[in-house]
Amino acid sequence: GNSVTQMEGPVTLSEEAFLTINCTYTATGYPSLFWYVQYPGEGLQLLLKATKADDKGSNKGFEATYRKETTSFHLEKGSVQVSDSAVYFCALSPLYSGGGADGLTFGKGTHLIIQP
Amino acid sequence: GAGVSQSPSNKVTEKGKDVELRCDPISGHTALYWYRQSLGQGLEFLIYFQGNSAPDKSGLPSDRFSAERTGGSVSTLTIQRTQQEDSAVYLCASSSDRFTGELFFGEGSRLTVL
Numbered sequence: 709g710n711s712v713t714q715m716e717g718p719v720t721l722s723e724e725a726f727l728t729i730n731c732t733y734t735a736t737g738y739p740s741l742f743w744y745v746q747y748p749g750e751g752l753q754l755l756l757k758a759t760k761a762d763d764k765g766s767n768k769g770f771e772a773t774y775r776k777e778t779t780s781f782h783l784e785k786g787s788v789q790v791s792d793s794a795v796y797f798c799a800l801s802p803l804y805s806g807g808g809a810d811g812l813t814f815g816k817g818t819h820l821i822i823q824p
Numbered sequence: 825g826a827g828v829s830q831s832p833s834n835k836v837t838e839k840g841k842d843v844e845l846r847c848d849p850i851s852g853h854t855a856l857y858w859y860r861q862s863l864g865q866g867l868e869f870l871i872y873f874q875g876n877s878a879p880d881k882s883g884l885p886s887d888r889f890s891a892e893r894t895g896g897s898v899s900t901l902t903i904q905r906t907q908q909e910d911s912a913v914y915l916c917a918s919s920s921d922r923f924t925g926e927l928f929f930g931e932g933s934r935l936t937v938l
Contacts, residue, residue, distance in 0.1 A: 742926075749931075750931060751827075751828070751915070751929035751930050751931045751932060752867075752915070752917075752927075752929040753928075753929065754926050754927070757926070797866070797867065812867075812869075812927065813869070814859075814866050814867035815866055816864070816865065816866030817866050817867075
């Protein structure tokens with residue numbers, strides 16, 4: 709079945725540090741890949757997405773590249789801010805996977821803490 | 825409303841009681857999803873609606889869980905004879921297109937079973 713694995717948290721960084729949150733997936737076919745973010749006290753919201761191999765999703769200074777050869781979709785940001793503190797979820801959508809449950813398959817989430 | 829609305833935001837109940845959680849999706853969104861978020865477990869898919877029908881109920885953890893959607897809009901998730909392991913945040917999401925994967929989430933209903 710489909711699965712998403714992301715690095716365990718919490719990840720604690722200083723402001724302006726470089727961020728990488730690793731995400732790898734297992735799926736049949738060609739899923740779409742997503743990063744969702746959950747700020748404190750809020751619902752999840754879509755941060756960025758990529759729908760095919762080598763696509764790069766980007767938003768709010770965050771980037772992630774769909775790497776089919778390594779089945780990865782790592783999230784990066786060059787200079788983090790305190791306001792980036794949140795829980796980040798990697799997810800896949802089995803649109804082209806030929807089957808499986810509807811809905812996104814999520815990783816367990818990575819809690820990011822940015823210290824001033 | 826402008827976003828997905830869920831109620832109640834917090835619910836504390838005693839073991840063995842029934843609870844109902846409500847989701848009001850974004851107007852016009854035909855797809856509606858329920859997820860469960862437990863500490864350290866990430867998001868667990870429960871059920872999906874396209875219109876009023878639920879083609880995929882595979883994620884419901886037991887027959888104590890049921891969900892319905894009426895008028896292609898509001899959905900209710902019902903948990904009968906609640907157990908302590910049902911304690912979690914129950915998230916609802918809606919989407920205008922089931923294939924895009926772009927879901928709009930509510931803030932969730934936090935259920936605590938004593």
